[in-house]
Amino acid sequence: MLVNQMKKWKLLPPPPEGVLKDCHLPPLLTHLLFNRGVTTPSEVEPFLAADERLQGDPQLLPDIAKAVARILRAVLNRELIAIYGDFDADGVTATTVLTEGLSQLGGRVFAYIPHRQEGHGLSCSALEEVRLQGASLVITVDCGTGDHREVEEARAKGLDLIITDHHRPTSHLPPALAVVNPQREDSSYPTRELAGVGVAFKLLQALYEATGRRSPDELLDLVALGTVADLVPLTRENRYLVRKGLEVLNESHRPGIQELKNQAGVKRVDTQAISHTLAPRLNAAGRVDHASEAYALLVATSTSEASELAARLERTNAERRSLTEKVLEMAERKLGLPVEAPILIVGDENFPAGVNGLVASKLVEKFYRPAVVLELGEETSQGSCRSIPEFDVLAALSECRELLTRFGGHAQAAGFILPTSNVEQLHKRLTQIALRRLGGLDLQPSIPIDAEIPLSSLNGEVFRLLERLEPFGPGNPVPTFLSRGVTVMDCQRVGENGEHLKLKLREGEISWEAIGFDLGSLSEQVTSSVDIVYNLGVDDWGGERLLRLEILDFR
Template identity: 45%
Template structure:
């Protein structure tokens, strides 16, 4: 059984495997400690270990095995040849914007008459709507609608489109409900009859696989890597598991973003301070994606679409600067919304004990609710739902934990919502404001039933405990081969004990981050602890730390990203190491 520590400054439990639990994989050329980490990441034999490290990569995926692909391509070919207007109807997040861009560019390259459409988050809300479909039919004469990152739950809307004389092709990756729309074709690898080998692509990833087939249908050659940068943005930003096909895509895609010729993406890299140096998945998650999402959260996602498809460098520069400005505004709004959510929860009796966190408030904008829900779910380790409660209509975002499928919960209570959809870990709904009380009671009761045997406390599961002074060049090189890191393949996380605090400073606008210099043996490491500025750590202290290795792109050096801190535990400092002092380079 792993050990637990419960004395951390953030109130998280550290789950630390004992060295004998880290069973290596035999028959590989890799260090045993590395293969033990590979086993924790799903590799069970030597072949899987080699595949994980890209030494023996799997065959390329075959997109012709996607469900509905032949029917969809036939209808697209018919529409292009007949000069029909094709609407590409996308969501307003990074996945929706990038998949809309990929499909739009592919269709235009074969001469299609394309009308890209992304709804206004504030006026229209998420998903297909009768009003938008009517406008596309009446004002734009669109007779074929291709969805991008939405539509799998839109049963009445697709039926309405048919009444208008529109065929609908659904391209979506969200969880499949029991009843699906009667669309002309549905491309979703999660469908029960899908024979596609991998079902966790983002919609941007799906569009990346589909776009070359569209172009090839018209006898033209195409370089699929033209869309790899956008597909990578989508894959990381939508937090799909970085496993199998996704991990390969992102490994190659980080290079594609660095070398992109898109003026809009180059300008975005520049305003985000990423024009020089190495890129990693954090560069997308914490720098590029927030700026792209800021358009849809505060203004209109069409601004992000226009930037990513822009061909003029001057217009691209202006567009990137506007998204940067919106992102700064979004940061402050998120801080204010978190404070407001905390006030609402403090006024609720027993909110700390409830199995589900539920916040409804008219002062939290719908463009920010997902960020607040994500923060609450992380801090409280339980599902969190945050709603902008308007006079008549409420829009909500839901974030969850691994033990509770929030999308399934919404489906099980579907009669309470105007519309809903999402993934196991992230979902959303629109409902009547007058129904929010019943929704809160019903979902809280459901969470209580399904989480009855789950300990609802924040925890950190680490890969092992090591003396930090043993972390040297060879070990770092092996660890970096485990990337790219993200959902489903987290960066290796370790505990090190008895670290001397050489320097401790609070940094950031609100002094809410902790900048440290930590001594281990003869080496001093730079370290950053985000959102841990209140930790009672001072220069001269000794601490134990949970950390991951990060590359500081500004100084092109390695530093520690501190996940949690605790007072130094003398007994823990003598625990056996997960990584030997010397390993093969």
Template identity: 45%
Template sequence: MKWVIPKHPPDEVIKSLRLFSRIEQQILFNRGYRTEASVSSFLDPDVSIEADPYLIMEMKEAIKRINLALKDSQEIVIYGDYDADGVTAAALLAEALRAVGAHVNVYFPDRFEEGYGLNHQAVERIAVSNASLLITVDCGVRAIDEVAHATELGLDVIITDHHLQGGALPEALAVLNPHRSDTKYPNEGLAGVGVAYKLAQAIFREKGLPTSEEKALLDFVAIGTIADMVPLTGENRALVKLGLEVINTSPRIGLKALMNVSGYREGGIDSTAIGFGLGPRLNAAGRVQSALTAYKLLVEQDPQTAGDLAKELEHLNKKRKQLTLDVVERAIETFKRRDIEPLLMVAEADFHEGVVGLAASRICDEYYRPAIVGKIGESHTRASARSIPGFNITAALEKCSDLLERFGGHEAAAGFSVRNEHLHVLQSRLVSIAKEEMGDEELIPSLAIDSKAEFSELGDKTMQFIDQLQPCGQGNDWPIFCTEQVQVMDRRAVGSDQSHLKMTLRKSSIPFDAIAFRMGGIIKRLPEFIDIAYRLERNTYLGYESLQLNVVDIQFPKGDDLL
């Protein structure tokens, strides 16, 4: 792995940020903040950064139709995607609509029977119910035929989505999507739950409800936004920061139960806890069983029932982990028998469809190239794709749209369905596109280092500054430091499968505990002195809190990558 060391801030920036330490100046400069005023706005975002919901195209049309449903007591069906973004978006919008007196039902498609997004079978089911209005959350922007079918069956449709549109928009009553080609909304990076929140804002403001009602929904926004890994900058950062405050001061009953089974304490939830703890457990429901379990937990009011649902999610998450590992191991064995192409693709009939996206992500990280993993069905293959910086996987799929039944996603992640007879042609074409766009250069992963650091600089003050940077995530990564010639004082493999590496490190007589996840296999090859790239973080054990280094890469002092 290549470490990319940033340029030092120029003198004028150092002067402007003179109240900050050397490391803090470097971190802020790396993120584009060069003046005291810009730093202040970044570190302390408030509600004023939020954009007017009516800047989203066709918001007025959506509110007008919702008002009609309220006036005539019409039933509204919220159609949600089955991931954490879609589930939180559905819970948020259902709560908002019920708060103004709407009759609401929620529908999640079955991942294994119906697949992703709006589908004809679901539309027909909803049409024969008492529903008059269908509102999608986190899906629908490419569902042109399905929306037309719904309209023919007498349903009005409002799309709320954040995925990239295709060549045309569905002919829905309103399509709320900040990624529309004609958008006027200043933040294109909203998650699906973020778009649902803007609709809820408009509903509440139309009814004259206090802003406190809006703020109470921000816990959903924080969870869905972090779990969907959209940029945590600008409005997203403000919404998530406020949402974390809601979670840590007045958590919902269901979230309390989820924290309990996940091992997190109330009041201690941050972006890491959501990204690696709460979010995966909510996602596990839709991956392994039904997203309805996660939805029920989020809206549950009874502590006993919430506890049972949280335990069920914990069980599903453990199952999800094993299923993912099984698929990844089999995929890697397949790639060992092939020439490694610039784009890797594997599909099998017995792969578990719910974890192909997770497996693709792991393979993408392992080989550092775009990866696609699919489940072959009787007539179609459903697959998920993950990519690396510089290769837009959704744009690549767009070039293959003649082969695909349906597809959608972002630059770095996508999903699609293809008829089995087209699978090999699709693979060949995608590999050709990858070769053409990425050339013959060796694909070497890079790691952006925020600053070189000595252990003497890594005290409570630096950790408190990192606290100010929260929430960290996409677009505002947790700072990564590097230190050279660190002495390994102690080492041991830890974890149920001995896959993690625990170390005691020392530099200039200053010791630090360190953990290196998934690096237990190198313990016997570890030399006395190493160069490390790491995150500084807090570790709490038996009520005692200390600073530790979360090592993300290890290199020999000469610069050769140990891994």
């Protein structure tokens, strides 16, 4: 199977005649709503408003009543509560939400965020450490659903555990006091795809309701950060949490967020600013050093402390980028070309676990194959997996569970730990599974296109129409259009290494500035007339907001 990097253009069909007719919407908006699963008039207004009507009742979460009762007892009795976090942006923001929210309720709370070398999830040594610090109750965020042995040992030593998580259970649940996870099979919660920070926030909402307080919406800045960073679908309740959270985020007086924005040069925060700029900096701490720095930034109370921490994260993020490129180059060398395997599996003792997920993502993007990147140790190794829509990598790991010490994640992003002696066998098994599931498929990336429209039909009014669909992200992508036979007036490579493509395009009397990020190497393929696939974006250069086309592909 050779790699064909030519992208398929998948033009989505128009909505059936009469769909949303009674809503009296502009035809283009009707088309875009239909493509996003909004097919009945009753769904239109809540989707566009993205308001509290999209929220689920926290009482519908499994085990929520048990969790609330135990936490309130701990607060009343002045017990010490440990919030056991995770080292990515979702885990760090979720930890902050619960430590701040429970402190406001009068709880005695402290945070424990593991080092990446400890691996994802709970560890017996860490639970013993928080017990020795005096904690009698541990609340996990963004982890714990698969940690049966660790929960059993902690209970045997007198610790009560409440698990809040959003990872799909791969077997029976651990014997914790409560497992608050909307992904449980017995869950009736309407939005199963909450991020870890979303689950933490819903627990906090339930606690505040039980004590007669209003919802702690001032913490939604953190919820928006973690939700977008974790790439969960921005549909249903996530849509509300992020839209409302972006409002709080842009008005935030939290010193850490202000200084993070200043260091990164971000003025207005939207989902793109989070995913491309803010989240990588928060994640960099856990990838290269320790995620406690990201937590310290978010809870900082003074501008001077926040400024110092944000500057440190900026340097750490630069180190993370450099390390990722170095490991990617090594991984490609070890894989060799041409790439013919149905799944890419590569490991080395010099591949640091902190960037292996990023390297796997870049391999998937380049070769359109599931990818597994491992840090090989003398006795134990750990791997990060990223995948394509055609291959559920968590299900594949589940088929190999007897080879693994622990594993977890999602369909297209997962991780595992295993004895190094099992690596070769795992390689064989995953390759067999990938051959079985992907054999015969034309593995080729595709670009879903919302509509084919003339370039001359675009204007500021259309852009304002598109803004009504925000926030954009997985499940609600930025609208993508196709325009044919566009005249190219100018073409040049830009960027430090000529990696981007800058175009001036014309159709009729209307001309447009366009940018093709990472398309610079294709400059020789630009002809005098092209068909283009693109998003309509904004260039904020020089303080003036100007519309521009963001080219995804051309022919």
